[in-house]
Amino acid sequence: SVFDTLAAMGHEQVLLCADEPAGYRAIIAIHSTTLGPALGGTRLLGYASDEEALVDALRLSRGMTYKNALAGMHVGGGKAVILRSGAEPLDRERLFRAHGRFIERLGGRFITGEDVGTTPADMELIRRETRHVKGLAGEGGDPSPWTARGVLRAIQAGARHRWGSDELAGRTVALQGCGSVGGRLAAELHRLGARLLVADVDPDRARHVAAELGATVVPPGAIASVQADIFAPCALGGVLDDRAVQELRAEIVAGAANNQLLEPRHGDALAARGVLYVPDVVANAGGVLSGGADLFGWTRAEVHRRVQAIYDTVLRVLEMAASEGVSPQLAAERLAEARLRERAAAG
Numbered sequence: 128s129v130f131d132t133l134a135a136m137g138h139e140q141v142l143l144c145a146d147e148p149a150g151y152r153a154i155i156a157i158h159s160t161t162l163g164p165a166l167g168g169t170r171l172l173g174y175a176s177d178e179e180a181l182v183d184a185l186r187l188s189r190g191m192t193y194k195n196a197l198a199g200m201h202v203g204g205g206k207a208v209i210l211r212s213g214a215e216p217l218d219r220e221r222l223f224r225a226h227g228r229f230i231e232r233l234g235g236r237f238i239t240g241e242d243v244g245t246t247p248a249d250m251e252l253i254r255r256e257t258r259h260v261k262g263l264a265g266e267g268g269d270p271s272p273w274t275a276r277g278v279l280r281a282i283q284a285g286a287r288h289r290w291g292s293d294e295l296a297g298r299t300v301a302l303q304g305c306g307s308v309g310g311r312l313a314a315e316l317h318r319l320g321a322r323l324l325v326a327d328v329d330p331d332r333a334r335h336v337a338a339e340l341g342a343t344v345v346p347p348g349a350i351a352s353v354q355a356d357i358f359a360p361c362a363l364g365g366v367l368d369d370r371a372v373q374e375l376r377a378e379i380v381a382g383a384a385n386n387q388l389l390e391p392r393h394g395d396a397l398a399a400r401g402v403l404y405v406p407d408v409v410a411n412a413g414g415v416l417s418g419g420a421d422l423f424g425w426t427r428a429e430v431h432r433r434v435q436a437i438y439d440t441v442l443r444v445l446e447m448a449a450s451e452g453v454s455p456q457l458a459a460e461r462l463a464e465a466r467l468r469e470r471a472a473a474g
């Protein structure tokens with residue numbers, strides 16, 4: 128039942144929201160406010176069914192709780208999904224203002240921002256109804272450089288755990304996706320002397336990185352199984368499936384993409400094959416941390432310090448996984464849950 132699912136996943140509150148004249152149907156999932164108001168984006172997507180949308184909202188909001196807790200942010204986890212119907216064109220003003228009114232009624236328990244299918248202009252529309260929104264046009268700036276820096280720190284920590292040294296000079300990195308994060312990560316890795324194999328479904332992007340950094344272009348279908356020391360998924364979620372886990376030749380997987388494991392069992396399968404997986408929930412927290420500038424008034428130096436510290440969190444998670452005999456993904460979740468329990472106990 129829905130209630131069993133909620134209980135199993137630990138959600139505090141899930142709202143089904145509708146404003147039919149506005150063409151608005153949405154789910155706002157508040158997973159946890161233990162560490163602070165639930166922070167999470169609003170996505171606008173077409174779903175095959177209402178159940179699929181609900182599962183997405185539940186899974187993503189819990190992921191935000193873990194990501195924020197592991198990043199040391201004093202915010203909780205939430206997510207909103209607006210169900211995109213077939214009706215076109217969308218009246219975005221009515222849609223997002225309706226969404227803003229629902230958020231306003233939550234009185235600050237949920238703070239939203241941009242996500243898949245939404246833009247800074249949509250956030251401005253939400254802002255007309257509530258101040259509990261971030262990521263307005265001209266605010267904050269692009270999180271990608273911070274995400275790329277955090278992923279680099281995660282790779283270095285993985286290397287330290289695996290090979291006893293952060294040194295990446297001479298290591299080969301297979302990079303999937305040369306977009307906002309992947310492109311910058313490639314430049315950072317090149318600067319540290321790593322050899323790069325790159326792939327992108329947009330061949331121009333891969334060629335651009337190759338030309339700038341002397342990387343070798345690999346067909347997108349082959350990047351997860353090329354001979355490399357490190358595989359860095361920076362494109363899509365769900366890339367670590369049965370086939371990828373079997374064919375992977377890298378010793379470390381660390382990248383920016385969200386939800387890289389298709390299912391939790393793939394984390395165990397990687398561990399069984401002796402591949403060190405750095406959980407994305409820790410590795411890609413740079414973007415979330417950069418939001419601390421708007422949320423808490425952190426200086427650039429403070430954001431930098433916290434993004435650099437992703438290294439320490441990764442090491443801690445990997446050490447926990449090794450000592451408790453569990454996958455790094457499970458260790459990361461346990462560490463996040465321990466932080467939530469500590470906070471709850473402190474009142």
Ligand code: NAD
Nearest residue numbers: 270271274304306307308327328347361362383384385414
């Ligand atoms: P992006 O859209 O700028 O780049 C993604 C790139 O991957 C594009 O160049 C695209 O052509 C390529 N791509 C798509 N499918 C591919 C495939 N099958 N094989 C190879 N390349 C493929 O996105 P981004 O902002 O760089 O984010 C990359 C990933 O990191 C996403 O999963 C995103 O959710 C995640 N992430 C990003 C941030 C951030 O700050 N931008 C923060 C946290 C997580």
